[in-house]
Amino acid sequence: MNETALLGAAEIRDLADRAGIRPTKTLGQNFVIDPNTIRRIIATAEIGPGETVLEVGPGLGSLTLGILDVAERVVAVEIDPPLAAQLPDTVARYRPESANRLDVVLADALKVRELPVAPDAVVANLPYNVAVPVLLNLLDRFPSIRHGLVMVQDEVADRLAAQPGSKIYGVPSVKAAWYADVRKAGIIGTNVFWPAPKIRSGLVSFARRAEPLADVDxxxxxxxxxxxxxxxxxxxxxxxxxxxxxxxxxxxxxxxxxxxxxxxxxxxxxxxxxxxxxxxxxxxxxxx
Missing domain, CATH: 1.10.8.100 (rRNA adenine dimethylase, C-terminal domain)
Known part of the structure; x- marks a missing residue:
């Protein structure tokens, strides 16, 4: 990975100022401003060099740049028009050689049904307020997705990876298990985001089952x-x-x-x- 061009706090705030963008709670926007966190996410995601990666909520592009360093292509789904418009410029500025390997889709990840390229993996900092339904929708709609790593609220990460008998085991745990083997892959503190959330984030890793568990509706x-x-x-x-x-x-x-x-x-x-x-x-x- 190109360690000299990952975005830090100063670059993220500069990009936001240039585009007149301020994070909104409504869209669950908390931008990663720590390059070491990006490196950790990319390493944990284990992206193959020929893979197309789907990123949801790319924001100002800090994670996008890291993914482009290891993946064949990135398809970024962004619901916020100013951010969607800004992302190609950010990639052109910091990764000019990779600009033609980025597709930006202006859409709600809860409703997206088609993508320009079939994704092999998902790597995303998911909006906290819709993380579970977004993940389940992507697994349902895009069977080409074989694995992924998503960042969600820490308690949501625990629920997704919970096993039967646990007090936090519930609907997200069972539905996610229908599609994939799910495990918690780490914890992310609050100070690596702008603005800093009040609670920690958790990393959730998943690998889609090679075959459906059973023939069932x-x-x-x-x-x-x-x-x-x-x-x-x-x-x-x-x-x-x-x-x-x-x-x-x-x-x-x-x-x-x-x-x-x-x-x-x-x-x-x-x-x-x-x-x-x-x-x-x-x-x-x-x-x-």
């Missing part, structure tokens, strides 16, 4: 997961009653799945939820 599966955790203290029979149509039908589905109806959702892994979704097919009227 994802909509049915995710609806069952949502229902199981909507009221965590309820048993599965009671928690799934609304989804199934009645507690009697939820009991039949759980029995067919080989799941104890007296358990709570937090005790089940993704494999058990798959069995529940598959068993719903035995009672086709149950979830309609």
């Amino acid at each position: 994802r909509t049915t599966l995710f609806a069952a997961i949502d229902a199981a955790f909507a009221q965590r203290r309820k048993t599965l029979r009671a928690a799934l009653a609304g989804w199934a149509g009645s507690s009697e039908r939820s009991g039949k589905i759980l029995e067919a799945a080989g799941i104890d109806p007296g358990l709570r959702g937090e005790k089940l892994g993704i494999e058990e939820f798959i069995r529940i979704a598959q068993a719903a097919d035995i009672h086709p009227d149950a979830t309609k």
Whole structure:
């Protein structure tokens, strides 16, 4: 990586001043201003030299430059028009030889459906307020994504990587596990951002499963997961009653799945939820 041209605090603030940009809480903007943090993220992401990397929320480009140093191409999805307009100029200024390897897409990452190039990986400092739905949307919409590293709120990182039985295990944990093997890859302090957030950030690494865990309808599966955790203290029979149509039908589905109806959702892994979704097919009227 070109260590002489990564952006620090002075460069980031200069770029912001030139473009008349100020970070907004509404868009969850906290720009990385520490080159060593960028180096750490890039090293942890393990990007291959021929890979196209999808970056969400590139902001003023500090991480973008680091990714361009190791990847074949970067597709940057940015929701803020001034930032999207600024990014090509920043790359042209600091990485003129890489300017033709950057695509900027002005779009909401929650709604993006098409990209100019199929991405192999995701490396991003995700907006805190929408981090989980953005990650799940990208994994769902772009099956070419094989691995990635995202920075999120530290507590969200813990939830994404949580295992069954943990107090923080929940909907994000199970849905992420449907797509990939997920692990927490580190903690980032607050002083490497501008403006500095009040809480730490966490790095989450994921590797997409080579094959789907099972042949199951994802909509049915995710609806069952949502229902199981909507009221965590309820048993599965009671928690799934609304989804199934009645507690009697939820009991039949759980029995067919080989799941104890007296358990709570937090005790089940993704494999058990798959069995529940598959068993719903035995009672086709149950979830309609």
